[in-house]
Amino acid sequence: MMKYQEFNQQIIDLIGGKNNIQAVVHCMTRLRFTLKDKRKAKTEEIKNLKGVIDVVDNNVAYQIIVGTHVNDVYKELIDMLGISTGEEGSQKRKNKNFVKAALDVVSESMNPILEPIICAGLLAAFLSIVSLTGLISPESPTYQIFDALRNAVFYFLPIFMAMSCAKRLGVSPYLAVALAATILSGSINGVEGLSLFTIPLPQITYSNSFIPILLAVWFMGYVTKIVKRIVPTALQYFLTPLLIMVVMLPATLLVFGPLGFYLGEGIIAFFNLLMKYVGSWFVMMLYSALQPFIIMLGAGNFIMPVVASLIASNGYDPAFISSCTISDIAVGGAMLGYFLRTKNSKQKQLFGTVTLSAILGVTEPAIYGVFVKFRRPFVAVMIGGGLGGLFAGITGVKAYSIAWGLFGLPAYIGAGDFKNLWLMVSAVIISFVGAAIVSYILGVPSEDDSAEKESPGEITGENPNFRTISLSTAAEGQLVQLTEVKDQAFSTGALGKGVGIIPKKDTIYAPVDGEVAAVFPTKHAIGIKGDQGEEVLIHIGIDTVKLEGEHFQVMVNQGDVVKRGQKLAIVDFESIVDDGYDPTVIVIITNTNDYLDVIPEGSKQVHIDDPIMNIVLEQEQSK
Known part of the structure; x- marks a missing residue:
C-alpha cells in the first residue's frame, strides 16, 4: 500500500x-x-x-x-x-544555458549520495567521541570495522557519483559503475608509469574524487546514443555494452581522468588561495549571511561538490559546511525572536514549528513560509549569521565531514579536536542569539505596521469606524476583474486581491505614494510599500519573466520614494505581444489579509489618476 x-x-x-x-x-x-x-x-x-x-x-x-x-x-x-x-x-x-545545465546536473547528482556521506561524517564524529572516552580503542577490531565504513564511503565516492549521475543523465548505471570500479582498481588507481597505446598516462588517484567520473559519465551519454544508432537492433544486447566500454575506458584515462583531476585541483587551489589571501573569515561571514537567498534560488547544494573536493584533499572543509550550520541556526534564532515577539496564537505556532526545523538543519519551511512573507528575518539572519561566520572564520573552525544542523556539531571534534568543537558551538550561539535579538527588535510587520497616517490617497467615509485608501491606475487601458486574468496564481486571488489592466499605452505609473520595495531583476514586476502600509505589486504581463528584461525600461530603483502618478517604467507592449505573451498589467495588494476588504472598481476604460481599487481599513476606536 x-x-x-x-x-x-x-x-x-x-x-x-x-x-x-x-x-x-x-x-x-x-x-x-x-x-x-x-x-x-x-x-x-x-x-x-x-x-x-x-x-x-x-x-x-x-x-x-x-x-x-x-x-x-x-x-x-x-x-x-x-x-x-x-x-x-x-x-x-x-x-537553460550550458552553465546552468551543468550546475543543475552536478547539484542533482550530489543530492542522492548525501545520505552515505552524511552517515560517514556523523560516524566519524561518533568514533572520535567513543575513542576519547576510552570505551573503544582506535586499535581495536570493533573500531576498525566501523572506521572501514567511514573510509569506504569516501574512497569509493566515484562509484556513488557514477550511479547517481548515470541515473540523472539516462545512462546505464551498471556500465557507469563498472567504469568507476575499473579506474579504482589496484592496477590503475594511483599507479605510476602507466601507458595506453604507447601514450604515457599521468599518475592519478581516482579514489575520494568525483569530477573525473562525472565528466566520463556525461560523455558516456553521447557515446551510448551514437552506438545505439549504428549497431543493428538484433545485435545491440551483445555489442552495445562492449563498444561503449571500449570507447569509454581509453577516453576516461586519456582525457576525462586528467581533465577532471586537474579541474578538481584547480577548484581546491582557488578556494585555498581565496582563504589564504582574503581570509576564510570573509568567505564564512558572507556565506553564513547569504545562504537563505541562495536556498531561495534553488542553489543550496551547488557547494557540495566543492566541499567534497576540499574534504578529500585536506581532510576538512575550512568554510562552507560550518557556514551552512551557522546560517541554519541563525534562521532558527530569527524565528525564535518572532515567536517571542508575536501575540498572535496562530503565528506563534508557525514560528515555533519552523524554529525547531531550522535548528535541526532544514530551513526551507522558515524561508518559504515566513521569510518570503515578512522579509525582515533576512536582515536578522544576515546580521546574526554574519557575526557567527565572522567568529568561526577568525578562529579557524573546520568541518571534518559533511553534516550540518544541531546534530552535526559532533563532526567538529575531528581527531580529538575539542577546541574546534567549542569554537563552533560559540559561533553557533553568536549567530542564534544575534539573529533572535535583531528579529525581536524588528518585530512582525503585520502587527507593527497597523498604525496608519492620513495621506492624499486616503478617503474617510461617513462611518467614523472605517476609512479607505484609493489606488489610481498603474497603466492606461481597459480595467478588468482579476478573475478574468489568464494566470491561475493571480486570478484565484491567492496572492492578494486586485485588478488587471489591458494596456493601451506603454507607460507604467505609481498607483500610490510610497517607497519602491523591489524591482525584479527581469524588470517585469515592481513592488511598492505605500505610505499607509499597503504592499502593492505591479506585475507587467503574464509569463514575461521569460523575456529576461527585454522590452522593459525601468525608471526607478529599489529604495526610491515615488509619488502617485509618477512614471515607473516604459514597456514595449507591442513587442511583448509579438513575442507571444499576454500584456495584461496586474495590480494586487499582497497584504490583503491585513485589511477589512479590497474593493476593485468595475470594468471600464481608465486614464491617468483614475481610481482602480479601494482598500477598506477599520478606524481605531477612541479610548
Whole structure:
C-alpha cells in the first residue's frame, strides 16, 4: 500500500498530468520537476495541498517543497509515473544555458549520495567521541570495522557519483559503475608509469574524487546514443555494452581522468588561495549571511561538490559546511525572536514549528513560509549569521565531514579536536542569539505596521469606524476583474486581491505614494510599500519573466520614494505581444489579509489618476 499515493496523484493532476512531466528528481526537502509546459501547472492549488510547504518556480526547475520525507514521496511518485530514475535526465532542458545545465546536473547528482556521506561524517564524529572516552580503542577490531565504513564511503565516492549521475543523465548505471570500479582498481588507481597505446598516462588517484567520473559519465551519454544508432537492433544486447566500454575506458584515462583531476585541483587551489589571501573569515561571514537567498534560488547544494573536493584533499572543509550550520541556526534564532515577539496564537505556532526545523538543519519551511512573507528575518539572519561566520572564520573552525544542523556539531571534534568543537558551538550561539535579538527588535510587520497616517490617497467615509485608501491606475487601458486574468496564481486571488489592466499605452505609473520595495531583476514586476502600509505589486504581463528584461525600461530603483502618478517604467507592449505573451498589467495588494476588504472598481476604460481599487481599513476606536 502506497502511503503517499493520494498526495502524489493530486500533484500529478495539478502539474499538468503525466505527459507534462519531462523529468523529476529530488533534494533534501523538495521535488524538482522539469515540465514541458510550466503554464499547465496550477501553482497556487499545489501550494494549498496538505503536505506542500511551498512551490518555487525558477530557471533551475519547478520545485515543490514537501519536507524531509521527500525521498519516500519521490519513490512512490516514480512508480506512479511509470518511469525509472534513469530516465530523469534523458530529456533536453529548454531555456537553460550550458552553465546552468551543468550546475543543475552536478547539484542533482550530489543530492542522492548525501545520505552515505552524511552517515560517514556523523560516524566519524561518533568514533572520535567513543575513542576519547576510552570505551573503544582506535586499535581495536570493533573500531576498525566501523572506521572501514567511514573510509569506504569516501574512497569509493566515484562509484556513488557514477550511479547517481548515470541515473540523472539516462545512462546505464551498471556500465557507469563498472567504469568507476575499473579506474579504482589496484592496477590503475594511483599507479605510476602507466601507458595506453604507447601514450604515457599521468599518475592519478581516482579514489575520494568525483569530477573525473562525472565528466566520463556525461560523455558516456553521447557515446551510448551514437552506438545505439549504428549497431543493428538484433545485435545491440551483445555489442552495445562492449563498444561503449571500449570507447569509454581509453577516453576516461586519456582525457576525462586528467581533465577532471586537474579541474578538481584547480577548484581546491582557488578556494585555498581565496582563504589564504582574503581570509576564510570573509568567505564564512558572507556565506553564513547569504545562504537563505541562495536556498531561495534553488542553489543550496551547488557547494557540495566543492566541499567534497576540499574534504578529500585536506581532510576538512575550512568554510562552507560550518557556514551552512551557522546560517541554519541563525534562521532558527530569527524565528525564535518572532515567536517571542508575536501575540498572535496562530503565528506563534508557525514560528515555533519552523524554529525547531531550522535548528535541526532544514530551513526551507522558515524561508518559504515566513521569510518570503515578512522579509525582515533576512536582515536578522544576515546580521546574526554574519557575526557567527565572522567568529568561526577568525578562529579557524573546520568541518571534518559533511553534516550540518544541531546534530552535526559532533563532526567538529575531528581527531580529538575539542577546541574546534567549542569554537563552533560559540559561533553557533553568536549567530542564534544575534539573529533572535535583531528579529525581536524588528518585530512582525503585520502587527507593527497597523498604525496608519492620513495621506492624499486616503478617503474617510461617513462611518467614523472605517476609512479607505484609493489606488489610481498603474497603466492606461481597459480595467478588468482579476478573475478574468489568464494566470491561475493571480486570478484565484491567492496572492492578494486586485485588478488587471489591458494596456493601451506603454507607460507604467505609481498607483500610490510610497517607497519602491523591489524591482525584479527581469524588470517585469515592481513592488511598492505605500505610505499607509499597503504592499502593492505591479506585475507587467503574464509569463514575461521569460523575456529576461527585454522590452522593459525601468525608471526607478529599489529604495526610491515615488509619488502617485509618477512614471515607473516604459514597456514595449507591442513587442511583448509579438513575442507571444499576454500584456495584461496586474495590480494586487499582497497584504490583503491585513485589511477589512479590497474593493476593485468595475470594468471600464481608465486614464491617468483614475481610481482602480479601494482598500477598506477599520478606524481605531477612541479610548
